[in-house]
Amino acid sequence: MKTDFLQISNGEAIKREKIPHLSFDAFYRDALSIVRVGGKVVHYFAYSDKGATKLMAVLRKDKLKVASCDAPDVYPSMTSQCEPFHMFEREIAEQYAIRPEGHPWLKMVRYHANFLNRPDVFGNDYTQDIPGNIDYYGVDGEEIHEVAVGPVHAGVIEPGHFRFNCIGERVLNLEIQLGYQHRGVEKMLPGVDPKRLPVIVEGIAGDTAVGYGLCMSQAVEALSSLQVDEGAQIIRTIALELERIANHVGDLGALSGDVAFLPPANYFGRMRGDFLNMTLLICGNRFGKGLVRPGGTRFALTEGVRKTLNDRIFELTPQVKHVINLLLTNASVQSRFDDCGAVTQADAEKLGLVGPAGRASGLPYDVRRCFPTGHYGQLNIPGNAKRTGDVHARATVRGEEILQSLDIITTLLGDPVETRSIENRKVSLAPSSFVVTLNEAWRGELSHCILTDADGAILRYKVKDPSFHNWNGLSMALRDTEISDFPLNNKSFNLSYCGVDL
Amino acid sequence: MFNILKNRLDQGYKTTGYPNEKIQLPPRYRGRPRINRQAPAEVIAECAAACPQDAIDVSGTLIDMGRCVFCGTCERISKGRFISFTQDFEISVSEKEHLVTDGGLPALADHSRQHFKKLFGRSLQLRQVSAGGCNACEADLNVLATPFFDLARFGINFVASPRHADGIVVTGPVSNNMKTALLKTFEATASPKVVIAVGSCALTGGPFRGSPEIAEGLDSILPVDLFIPGCPPHPLTNLHALLTFFK
Ligand code: SF4
Numbered sequence: 001m002k003t004d005f006l007q008i009s010n011g012e013a014i015k016r017e018k019i020p021h022l023s024f025d026a027f028y029r030d031a032l033s034i035v036r037v038g039g040k041v042v043h044y045f046a047y048s049d050k051g052a053t054k055l056m057a058v059l060r061k062d063k064l065k066v067a068s069c070d071a072p073d074v075y076p077s078m079t080s081q082c083e084p085f086h087m088f089e090r091e092i093a094e095q096y097a098i099r100p101e102g103h104p105w106l107k108m109v110r111y112h113a114n115f116l117n118r119p120d121v122f123g124n125d126y127t128q129d130i131p132g133n134i135d136y137y138g139v140d141g142e143e144i145h146e147v148a149v150g151p152v153h154a155g156v157i158e159p160g161h162f163r164f165n166c167i168g169e170r171v172l173n174l175e176i177q178l179g180y181q182h183r184g185v186e187k188m189l190p191g192v193d194p195k196r197l198p199v200i201v202e203g204i205a206g207d208t209a210v211g212y213g214l215c216m217s218q219a220v221e222a223l224s225s226l227q228v229d230e231g232a233q234i235i236r237t238i239a240l241e242l243e244r245i246a247n248h249v250g251d252l253g254a255l256s257g258d259v260a261f262l263p264p265a266n267y268f269g270r271m272r273g274d275f276l277n278m279t280l281l282i283c284g285n286r287f288g289k290g291l292v293r294p295g296g297t298r299f300a301l302t303e304g305v306r307k308t309l310n311d312r313i314f315e316l317t318p319q320v321k322h323v324i325n326l327l328l329t330n331a332s333v334q335s336r337f338d339d340c341g342a343v344t345q346a347d348a349e350k351l352g353l354v355g356p357a358g359r360a361s362g363l364p365y366d367v368r369r370c371f372p373t374g375h376y377g378q379l380n381i382p383g384n385a386k387r388t389g390d391v392h393a394r395a396t397v398r399g400e401e402i403l404q405s406l407d408i409i410t411t412l413l414g415d416p417v418e419t420r421s422i423e424n425r426k427v428s429l430a431p432s433s434f435v436v437t438l439n440e441a442w443r444g445e446l447s448h449c450i451l452t453d454a455d456g457a458i459l460r461y462k463v464k465d466p467s468f469h470n471w472n473g474l475s476m477a478l479r480d481t482e483i484s485d486f487p488l489n490n491k492s493f494n495l496s497y498c499g500v501d502l
Numbered sequence: 503m504f505n506i507l508k509n510r511l512d513q514g515y516k517t518t519g520y521p522n523e524k525i526q527l528p529p530r531y532r533g534r535p536r537i538n539r540q541a542p543a544e545v546i547a548e549c550a551a552a553c554p555q556d557a558i559d560v561s562g563t564l565i566d567m568g569r570c571v572f573c574g575t576c577e578r579i580s581k582g583r584f585i586s587f588t589q590d591f592e593i594s595v596s597e598k599e600h601l602v603t604d605g606g607l608p609a610l611a612d613h614s615r616q617h618f619k620k621l622f623g624r625s626l627q628l629r630q631v632s633a634g635g636c637n638a639c640e641a642d643l644n645v646l647a648t649p650f651f652d653l654a655r656f657g658i659n660f661v662a663s664p665r666h667a668d669g670i671v672v673t674g675p676v677s678n679n680m681k682t683a684l685l686k687t688f689e690a691t692a693s694p695k696v697v698i699a700v701g702s703c704a705l706t707g708g709p710f711r712g713s714p715e716i717a718e719g720l721d722s723i724l725p726v727d728l729f730i731p732g733c734p735p736h737p738l739t740n741l742h743a744l745l746t747f748f749k
Binding site: 111112154155159179182187188203205250264272273280285298299323325498 | 505506508509510512513516527528530531532552553554555571572573574575578579630631632633634635636637638639640641642643644645647648649650660662663674675677678679680682683687703708709710712713714715716733734736737
């Protein structure tokens with residue numbers, strides 16, 4: 001299929017003038033035609049450029065593609081024809097007051113006034129609390145009851161609102177309303193003193209600090225032609241995989257807790273700490289904050305650290321294997337996990353699910369394999385066996401990924417790693433340029449996009465957390481599921497609130 | 503069953519002896535800062551200029567641990583000549599002005615409120631509210647319930663409802679969209695109650711200071727009894743603060 005979109009690479013800076021600036025009609029036609037035949041939306045956002053508002057889309061099939069166009073005030077919604085645009089169109093309406101006419105569920109995403117002081121698309125003046133002027137999705141009928149949960153939840157977790165429409169115990173629909181964590185990140189980033197950039201970006205979603213640091217650093221490196229030495233690439237890979245392991249291990253523990261199988265809940269809880277402590281050993285922060293910076297890493301892997309890491313991985317690997325095995329072979333666990341909250345492959349496709357949740361539903365996409373950067377090009381990331389899309393599948397995929405990541409780290413720690421550690425440095429970004437970076441963070445495709453203006457200042461910094469795709473997967477999983485299985489499903493996805501709320 | 507028992511033996515006993523035994527954190531961990539007030543002026547100025555959090559006061563040679571995210575930039579730039587970070591994780595304070603420090607910190611135990619010790623010394627139930635937190639502070643509070651820290655052995659628990667709680671633990675820079683929910687949670691907590699601010703964001707807005715979507719510091723909204731610095735605070739910092747302040 002021929003379109004006017006330009007093919008680009010992950011982490012490659014290009015001049016903005018090279019990006020095809022299409023008529024809206026051509027943009028619309030091409031974007032739809034790519035996504036209709038299995039393409040996915042990586043980014044679709046609006047930005048202001050010299051007083052004009054423009055739209056830009058980065059799409060992926062086997063390659064990444066980009067194009068832009070002038071934004072109309074109102075346009076026919078793409079979502080009504082092609083689901084993966086759903087959240088993106090809502091975000092654009094909220095940030096830049098551009099209305100997608102005919103959008104099936106045009107509701108705000110984060111609940112804030114738009115960036116341009118234009119009349120609000122949703123008719124909100126932001127004096128009320130979320131959800132403002134728009135109701136939750138409702139189901140009519142005498143026997144229907146609604147359950148409202150949050151924003152403050154029972155556990156030590158982030159806030160969000162969940163609205164269930166149920167008949168008896170059965171959930172007919174779950175609507176998830178986020179926005180409570182909104183800190184105004186995208187509005188802040190363009191104007192901020194560059195020395196603050198890494199710290200802000202790592203604070204967008206602290207459980208993915210390495211992934212966020214990596215996306216930002218690779219983008220800045222591309223725009224300033226900074227080279228990263230091989231040692232730093234290896235340390236980054238180790239850190240990203242440690243982040244993946246720590247989170248997956250923690251979530252398997254939470255899943256065990258939710259089915260009241262307490263031994264693995266406790267073991268996983270403890271071992272998660274052991275993995276966070278490895279990151280602490282490398283960079284002094286359990287979440288890897290402060291490790292990745294444009295140009296490399298701030299900490300080298302000394303021989304002492306490498307040896308300690310090796311010993312710990314060696315000691316923990318069998319323990320992790322045994323506890324995963326304990327969890328996933330237990331009959332009573334299986335009876336709770338099996339067939340619970342299944343998302344079919346067809347639905348996963350339409351929603352554009354990414355990461356382990358997508359892989360559990362049979363979508364093999366993994367940025368590490370499909371668009372590798374850094375050291376990943378030299379690694380062989382195995383695919384997952386085809387899975388059933390339920391809680392069991394999501395738990396199994398996470399278990400598999402823990403073992404794969406342990407393998408990767410063991411291999412990388414086999415030889416001494418040399419890098420010259422760097423400090424945050426002043427860089428000048430190429431003017432009038434564009435870059436998009438993607439990384440397979442532990443929840444899936446994390447992507448940042450930077451546009452610079454004619455002076456090399458950041459014109460637009462777009463962040464997309466994998467959870468932006470996957471929250472609707474959780475809603476889908478809950479359809480026709482018992483409401484008491486919500487915690488289990490929620491943990492099997494464990495999506496980010498702050499990553500979406502920005 | 504056999505598998506469960508085998509795993510149990512595998513895992514052994516892992517709970518820390520802290521606070522009775524000392525714990526040594528790894529050398530790269532950055533805890534309480536040590537400040538050399540005699541450092542050359544240009545070194546101090548360079549650190550202050552590079553600090554992403556603008557946490558360094560040049561004229562007073564002080565560091566604001568409420569703003570600081572413990573990134574270590576100043577330590578590295580000054581090669582330890584101005585600021586160096588120790589492995590001392592016992593860095594919480596009960597008065598906000600104590601966060602601005604020349605490296606010395608008042609003993610928290612001396613500043614804790616005696617009636618809190620009397621009321622909550624044997625049992626303290628806390629409700630956690632994340633108000634714009636990035637999930638790092640939340641995670642390192644959550645971890646206190648795991649076997650290594652085992653918070654419950656001290657009579658301290660995180661509970662599911664403010665109605666069951668003696669106080670709230672707040673993380674995050676208090677986003678505008680969470681403010682009402684936070685205040686309602688505070689109201690729903692029975693008096694007398696404590697308020698604990700955890701992490702750079704809750705202390706000063708953290709990395710997000712300057713954004714109109716947040717409050718810069720929980721103490722601008724609620725009376726805070728205990729300030730726990732860090733980005734995020736190490737679980738042991740949280741544990742130390744809770745034990746010293748209430749026990
Ligand atoms: S460690 Fe704290 S004071 Fe030092 S540069 Fe980082 S944020 Fe600033």
